[in-house]
Amino acid sequence: MALQVIYSSQAATPMSVADLEQILVDAREGNARRGVTGALVYVDGVFLQILEGPEAAVRSLMDSIAKDTRHTALKVVHEVEVDPPMFHTWQMAYLTPTAGELAGWLGLEGTASLEDLLAEVHQAPSKAPRVAEGILNALAG
Numbered sequence: 001m002a003l004q005v006i007y008s009s010q011a012a013t014p015m016s017v018a019d020l021e022q023i024l025v026d027a028r029e030g031n032a033r034r035g036v037t038g039a040l041v042y043v044d045g046v047f048l049q050i051l052e053g054p055e056a057a058v059r060s061l062m063d064s065i066a067k068d069t070r071h072t073a074l075k076v077v078h079e080v081e082v083d084p085p086m087f088h089t090w091q092m093a094y095l096t097p098t099a100g101e102l103a104g105w106l107g108l109e110g111t112a113s114l115e116d117l118l119a120e121v122h123q124a125p126s127k128a129p130r131v132a133e134g135i136l137n138a139l140a141g
């Protein structure tokens with residue numbers, strides 16, 4: 001059994017490719033150490049991250065991530081037990097979806113921003129698993 005946490009945050013400054021690569025290096029190294037897996041989505045200054053693994057490992061990682069000055073306004077969107085972990089083959093997958101893909105993750109036609117998606121999931125948390133599925137399907141190509 002693993003705990004899956006989905007959170008959103010705002011980049012503290014506009015992220016360059018090098019900034020994002022550094023976050024992924026930190027994430028993959030830290031996650032390998034902790035037995036945590038997941039996915040990071042970044043679009044236009046907004047992050048959505050899914051973390052999953054042993055509960056204690058995920059909670060202590062969340063404490064670390066919350067203190068990271070590269071982002072602010074961290075909000076937990078959804079927490080659920082998953083068995084097996086959905087992203088177990090990904091130390092930390094990275095995606096930067098199109099507005100069409102974001103709408104698709106909500107089951108909508110047309111386009112959506114990552115902020116739209118987060119507002120929607122905030123209002124209707126039952127949509128969070130569908131978003132996680134959408135991310136997994138996008139990774140599967």
Ligand SMILES: Cc1cc2nc3c(=O)[nH]c(=O)nc-3n(C[C@H](O)[C@H](O)[C@H](O)COP(=O)(O)O)c2cc1C
Binds near residue numbers: 028031038066068092
């Ligand atoms: C958006 C974002 C996502 C991050 N994701 C992870 C992650 O999945 N795993 C991880 O170990 N660190 C991640 N980090 C880096 C951590 O915040 C932190 O730098 C790292 O865990 C080292 O912290 P420590 O010195 O307390 O161990 C992330 C940072 C940011 C800004």
